[in-house]
Amino acid sequence: MSAAAAGSADTALRIAAAVRAGERSAVDVLEAHLARIDATEADVHAFNLVTVDAARAAAAAVDQRVAAGEDPGPLAGVPIALKDNLCTRGVATTCSSKILEGWIPPYDATVVQRVWAAGAVPVGKTNLDEFAMGSSTENSAFGVTRNPRNLTKVSGGSSGGSAAAVAAGFSAISLGSDTGGSIRQPAALCGVVGVKPTYGMVSRYGLIAFASSLDQIGPFATTVADAALLLEAIAGHDPADATSIPQPAPKLVEHLDDGVAGLRVGIVTELMGDGIHPDVLARVRDAADALAAAGATVEEVSVPAITYGLSAYYLIAPAEASSNLARFDGVRFGLRVDAGTTNEMMVASRTAGFGDEVKRRIMLGTYALSAGYYDAFYGQAQKVRTLICRDFDAAYECFDVLLSPTSPTTAFDIGAIADPLTMYLNDICTIPTNLAGHPAMSIPFGTGSDGLPVGVQVLAPALGEVAMFRAAAALEAAAPTKEA
Amino acid sequence: MSARITRDDVIHVATLARLALDDERIETFTGQLAAILEHAQDVEALDLADVPPTSHPYPLVNVLRPDVATATLSNEQALAAAPQAESGRFRVPTILGEAP
Numbered sequence: 001m002s003a004a005a006a007g008s009a010d011t012a013l014r015i016a017a018a019v020r021a022g023e024r025s026a027v028d029v030l031e032a033h034l035a036r037i038d039a040t041e042a043d044v045h046a047f048n049l050v051t052v053d054a055a056r057a058a059a060a061a062v063d064q065r066v067a068a069g070e071d072p073g074p075l076a077g078v079p080i081a082l083k084d085n086l087c088t089r090g091v092a093t094t095c096s097s098k099i100l101e102g103w104i105p106p107y108d109a110t111v112v113q114r115v116w117a118a119g120a121v122p123v124g125k126t127n128l129d130e131f132a133m134g135s136s137t138e139n140s141a142f143g144v145t146r147n148p149r150n151l152t153k154v155s156g157g158s159s160g161g162s163a164a165a166v167a168a169g170f171s172a173i174s175l176g177s178d179t180g181g182s183i184r185q186p187a188a189l190c191g192v193v194g195v196k197p198t199y200g201m202v203s204r205y206g207l208i209a210f211a212s213s214l215d216q217i218g219p220f221a222t223t224v225a226d227a228a229l230l231l232e233a234i235a236g237h238d239p240a241d242a243t244s245i246p247q248p249a250p251k252l253v254e255h256l257d258d259g260v261a262g263l264r265v266g267i268v269t270e271l272m273g274d275g276i277h278p279d280v281l282a283r284v285r286d287a288a289d290a291l292a293a294a295g296a297t298v299e300e301v302s303v304p305a306i307t308y309g310l311s312a313y314y315l316i317a318p319a320e321a322s323s324n325l326a327r328f329d330g331v332r333f334g335l336r337v338d339a340g341t342t343n344e345m346m347v348a349s350r351t352a353g354f355g356d357e358v359k360r361r362i363m364l365g366t367y368a369l370s371a372g373y374y375d376a377f378y379g380q381a382q383k384v385r386t387l388i389c390r391d392f393d394a395a396y397e398c399f400d401v402l403l404s405p406t407s408p409t410t411a412f413d414i415g416a417i418a419d420p421l422t423m424y425l426n427d428i429c430t431i432p433t434n435l436a437g438h439p440a441m442s443i444p445f446g447t448g449s450d451g452l453p454v455g456v457q458v459l460a461p462a463l464g465e466v467a468m469f470r471a472a473a474a475l476e477a478a479a480p481t482k483e484a
Numbered sequence: 485m486s487a488r489i490t491r492d493d494v495i496h497v498a499t500l501a502r503l504a505l506d507d508e509r510i511e512t513f514t515g516q517l518a519a520i521l522e523h524a525q526d527v528e529a530l531d532l533a534d535v536p537p538t539s540h541p542y543p544l545v546n547v548l549r550p551d552v553a554t555a556t557l558s559n560e561q562a563l564a565a566a567p568q569a570e571s572g573r574f575r576v577p578t579i580l581g582e583a584p
Contacts, residue, residue, distance in 0.1 A: 106561040200542045213540050242547040243540070311527040314520055322501060329502070331574055336567035342576045343502070351504045359503055364517055366501045367489065376528055377521075382537030384527050389538060421519050437541020462542070 005040035005148040005168050012078040012172040012226040016119070019066060019077035026062035026077030030055055030121055033079045036169045037123070044146050046155075046164040048084045048094055050124040055079070058121045065119075072119030075233055080115055081165040081174035084125035085132055086217070087206040088112055095208050096140035097130045099328050099335045099353025109206020110241065111175060111217050111234045118233040123171050126161030130355045131325065132182055132210045134158050135426040136417070139357045144414055149191055149452060153411035156186030159220070163190040166220045173230050174220040179210050180313055181406075181430025183218045184442040188406035188455020191444045193227045193472070194220050196430075198462050199437035200245035202231075203238030211320035212243075214313075214434040224443065224472045228252035231465070245463075255466050256473040260294045263471060266301030266399035268459075271429050277409045279448035284405050287445045287456040290478035291403070291471065301395050301402065305387035306432040312388070313431040314424060315368045315381035321358075322365030328353065360420060385435050392436050396461040401471045405429050406442040406455035429457060439465050443472050446480040489518050 010029075018024035037050060065072045082088060085095045087105035089112075094100045108116070115122065129139035137145040137160025145160040147153040148168035155164040159176030163186035166174050176183040178196035187194025195218040202217045209215060219230035235249035267288055272281060292298045330336035330349030337348035354362070368377040395402060406429060417423045433440040439462070442455035456475060460468035494514045498505045505513065559572050568575040 103565055106557055106564060198542075200544070239549060243542065243544060245542060245544075308527050308530070311524040315524055315527070326502075330567060331576055332562075333565040334567075338577070340577065342579050345577050346502045347504050350502050354503070356509070359505075359509075360513060360516060362501050362503065363494065363497050363513060364520060367493065367497045367517065367521075370497065370500065377524065379537060380527055380530065380532060381524075382539055383532040383535040384530065385538040386535050387532075389541070419519075420516050421523060424520070435541075 005044050005151065010172065011223050012075060012221065012229055015078050015172055016074060016076045019062065020071060022066050024077070026059040026121060027056070029077050030059040030079055030123070033123060033170060040148070040168060041170065043151055044148050044164050044168050045143055046081070046126055046145055046161045046168060046170055047124040048096060048127050048142055048161070049092055051091060051122065054091070055121050055123045062119055062121065074118050074229060075115060076119035078120045078173060079123045079171040080120040081124055081126045081162055081171040082112060082122055083128055083159050083162045083174070083176045085128060085177060085208045086112055086175060087208065088122070088125065091125065093125065093208070094142070095131045096128045096142055097353065097355065097358070098141045099349070101335065103333055107206065110203035110238045112206065114234050115175070126159070126165050126174060128161055129158035130358050131208070131321070132158040132177055132179055133321070133357050133361055135181070135185055135423050137161060137186070138414065139355060141355055146414065147190055147411045150411065152413060153452065154189065154414050156189035156407070156411065158182040160186045162220050163187050163192055163194065166190070166192045166222060172222070173226055175217060175234070176220055177207055177215055177217050178434065179214045179317060180434050181427040183220065184430050184440060184455065184457060185407045185426060187220055187442040188444070188453065189411040191453030192220055192222055193224055193441065193443055194218065195227050195231060195441040196433060196439060197231060197235065197465065198245070198439045200243050201235050201463070201465070203241040203244050205238055205240040209324040211317040212324060213320060214317060224469060224476045225253060225256055227441070228256060228469050250465050252465060252469050255470055258470050260291055260296040260470055260474045263291070263296040263401065263467065264399045265291050265296045265298045265471065266395055266402045267298065268306070268402050268404040269300050269302045270304065270307050271404040275408050275425065275428060276405050277448065279410070280405045280408065280454050283446045283454040284403060284456055287475055288403055291474055294474045294478065296471070296474070301399055303391045303395050303432070305384065305391040308384045309388060309432040309435055310424065310428050312381040312384040312435060313427070314364070315377045316385070316435070318361040318365030319368045319378050320365070322362045322369065325358070325362055357420070388432055389436050392432070392438065392461070400460070400467045401464070402459040404457045404459065406457040410448040410450055410452035410454060433459055438462055439468055441468060441472055443475045444479060445475060489514065489521055
C-alpha cells in the first residue's frame with residue numbers, strides 16, 4: 001500500500017459549536033487545517049488555489065464577532081473548500097480549464113454567499129475534471145488529484161478535489177457539483193459522505209453550467225450530520241435562479257436521530273448485477289442488513305428503465321453542454337487566441353482552450369442536436385427520461401428510499417482507464433438520479449478486499465431528503481470502522 | 485437506426501462547434517463518438533411514439549419577477565475580464581473577411 005494522506009479533521013458541528021461558544025478560536029482551527037495542507041497537499045493536489053491570506057482574514061473576522069458577542073452563524077469558523085466551478089468574487093475561478101485560466105469573477109455564486117453568511121471560512125478552490133466532465137479528475141488541465149487514502153489511485157470525479165480535501169483533512173467540509181454522479185462517486189472513492197440534493201433545492205446561480213437540467217450543487221463531509229448542516233446552510237429559494245424551488249431549506253439535522261423503524265427500503269435490482277464488483281455488492285448487502293437490523297423493512301425492487309440511463313445521459317448532457325459552452329468564445333472573458341477574423345479567433349481560442357474530453361462532449365452534443373439527428377438522439381433521450389421518472393415513481397409508491405452501490409468499483413489506478421466509454425460506465429449507478437431530478441447520497445460503508453472505501457448510495461424521491469438522511473445516519477452508525 | 489458517424493460528419497460538426505481538429509483527433513474522435521453512439525442504440529431502438537419528453541425534472545412554469553430595475557454589474561466590472569475592450573465595449577477582430 002502506497003503512502004496515504006488521510007487526515008483526521010474535527011467535524012464541522014464540533015468546530016462551529018466550540019467557536020460559537022468562544023471555546024476555540026477560528027484562527028486556531030484554520031491553522032490546524034493549513035498545517036495539514038502544508039504537509040500533504042503537494043502529494044494530493046486537491047486545490048487549484050489555496051487562499052491562505054483571505055482565509056486568515058475570514059477566520060480572524062469570525063473570532064472578532066464572537067468576541068463582540070455576536071453569533072457568526074451555524075458554520076462559524078468551519079474551514080470549507082469550494083469546487084473551482086463556483087464563482088468567487090475577486091478569486092480566480094478556472095473550471096480546471098485553460099480557457100478560464102486567470103479569470104476573476106465579478107460576483108459570488110449564491111452558495112458561496114450563503115456559506116460566508118453562515119460563518120464558514122473558505123480555504124481554496126478545488127480541482128475538478130475540466131468543466132466537471134469526467135469521473136477521475138484526470139481531465140483537469142492542471143493535473144490529477146490523488147486519492148488521500150492511496151496516492152496511486154484516482155480521487156474520482158468530477159469533484160475529486162473537493163472529496164480529497166475533506167478526506168485529507170484540508171477542510172472540514174466542501175462543496176461540489178453533481179451532473180451525473182460528480183459528488184457521490186468521488187465521495188465513495190475517497191471514503192467520505194457526498195450529497196446530490198433534489199434538483200432546484202440549491203441555487204445554481206454562479207455555478208458555471210455544464211448540463212443545466214441535471215447540474216446540482218451539494219455538500220461533502222466526513223459525517224452525515226455535517227453534510228446535513230451544510231445542506232441546510234446552502235438550500236432554499238433563490239430568486240436569481242429561475243429553476244430554484246420556492247421553498248425554504250429543509251430541517252435535516254433535527255431528524256438524524258429519528259431512526260429507521262418502519263422505513264421501507266428497496267434494493268435496486270438493476271444496479272446489483274452485471275458490471276458491479278463483488279466486494280461492492282457485498283457491502284451493499286451488508287448495508288441492507290444493517291438497516292433491517294435497525295428496524296427498516298428491506299426488499300428488492302425493480303426500476304427497469306434505469307438500464308437506459310447511461311445512454312440517455314450521454315445524449316442529453318453533451319447536448320446541453322455543447323449549448324452552454326458556446327459562451328466561451330474569446331469575446332467577453334477567458335482565453336483569446338488572436339486570429340484574422342472574429343470567427344477565426346473563436347475557433348483558435350476554443351481549440352487552444354478546451355481539453356480533449358470537453359471537445360469530445362461538445363462534438364457529441366452538437367451532433368445529437370444537429371439537423372436529421374435531433375429526433376433520433378436528443379428527442380428520444382428526453383422520452384427515456386420520462387420512462388425513468390415513471391419507474392422511479394412506481395418504486396416510491398412502495399418504498400421510502402432506495403439502496404444501491406454508488407460506484408461499480410473502489411478507486412482505480414491513475415491512468416488505468418483511457419477509453420471514454422469505459423470511463424462513462426463509472427456513472428451507471430448515479431446517473432438515473434440526475435435524470436429524474438431526485439436526491440441521492442453516498443455513505444462510506446466498509447472497504448473492498450483492496451482496503452479501499454466502498455460507498456453505498458441512498459436514493460429518495462424529489463424533496464425526500466429527510467428520509468434519505470435518516471437512512472444515511474443509520475448506515476453511518478452501523479458502518480464498519482473506517483480505519484480497520 | 486441511423487448510420488454510423490463518419491469522418492466527414494466529424495469534420496462538419498467540428499465546424500459547427502467552432503473547433504479545429506487535426507487529422508489525428510478527427511480519426512480518434514470518429515472512432516470514439518461511433519462507439520458512444522453505438523452504445524446509445526438501445527435508446528434509439530425503443531418505440532416511444534406515445535411517451536412525452538421530459539426536458540426538465542421539476543415542474544416550474546413561467547417564473548417571473550417584478551419588472552423593477554435592480555443593481556447589476558457596472559460597465560467597468562463587465563469589461564474587466566474582457567480580452568480586449570474599447571470605449572466601454574467589447575472589442576473583436578473584424579467580423580467580415582477583410583478589414584475596412
